[in-house]
Amino acid sequence: MSIITAAKLNMSYSAEPVLTDVSFHINKGDRIGIVGANGAGKTTLLRMLAGELQPESGELFIAKELSVGYLKQRDHFPDGGTVEEEMNKIFTWQHAAEKELAELTAQMEKMPEDESEASRLLTRFNSLQEEGTTLDAYLAEQDVSVEQFEKDIHQQAEDVAKHELALDAIVRDQGIECSKEDVLNELKAAGYDDAEAAYKEWVDSGRMSALRATIMRAKAGRWLVESTIVHTADLVDDAVAVKKTVAGTDEDDA
Secondary structure, eight states, X not given: OEEEEEEEEEEEEXXXXXXXXXXXXXXXXXXXXXXXXXXXXXXXXXHHHTTSOOOSEEEEEEOTTOOOOOOOSSOOOOTTOOHHHHHHGGGHHHXXXXXXXXXXXXXXXXXXXXXXXXXXXXXXXXXXXXXXXHHHHHHHHTTOOHHHHHHHHHHHHHHHHHHHHHHHHHHHHHTOOOOHHHHHHHHHHTTOSOHHHHHHHHHHTXXXXXXXXXXXXXXXXXXXXXXXXXXXXOHHHHHHHHHHHHHHHHHHHO
């Protein structure tokens, strides 16, 4: 059963084609990896699937019952929040569903005489119950308890925080900075047609400091990779040499 179908998708930036006549279909249960060089259009395609971008031409069909989740390569979060708060936003829909379920339960206890209204309440109640069990059913299928899942979420949040703190320390120690040109290049790489307009939008929304911090951390990561000295040791040959030495010593003793 096909849940996503793309037919001759086309997209370009500044008259430079990024995607040309891209067609594919995804069936339920498929696991797919998108591989390509920088600038090949991987992020553009993912943003289309997530509904963030519309193709210039072509058609993209996504099943109505399908909910698309998209973990961005570089996300930007508002200042003042914590990592845990951002991670907990994953469950916003579930909290809203639980609240509505409670309200519907109260209404159904005083079932309206109007049959159409009673039917509407019951249908919505059943729908919310099904949505609420989706995560539980998935975790059960993966043999993961809710407690384990929540623990893993918190562990990931802690790991991300430690990673960012380490990169921030390198930024300070090396005096790494982020210029406007760095930001514009980042926005262009992210697929913005008008980088200057996007720059102004980030400034006006108060999110520029978060974007600059992300860029500086990326620079720190590159500095770390470029500055790392790697020593390669052939342990197999060393082990063979040791054995030969020991064997030679034994022969001499004999």
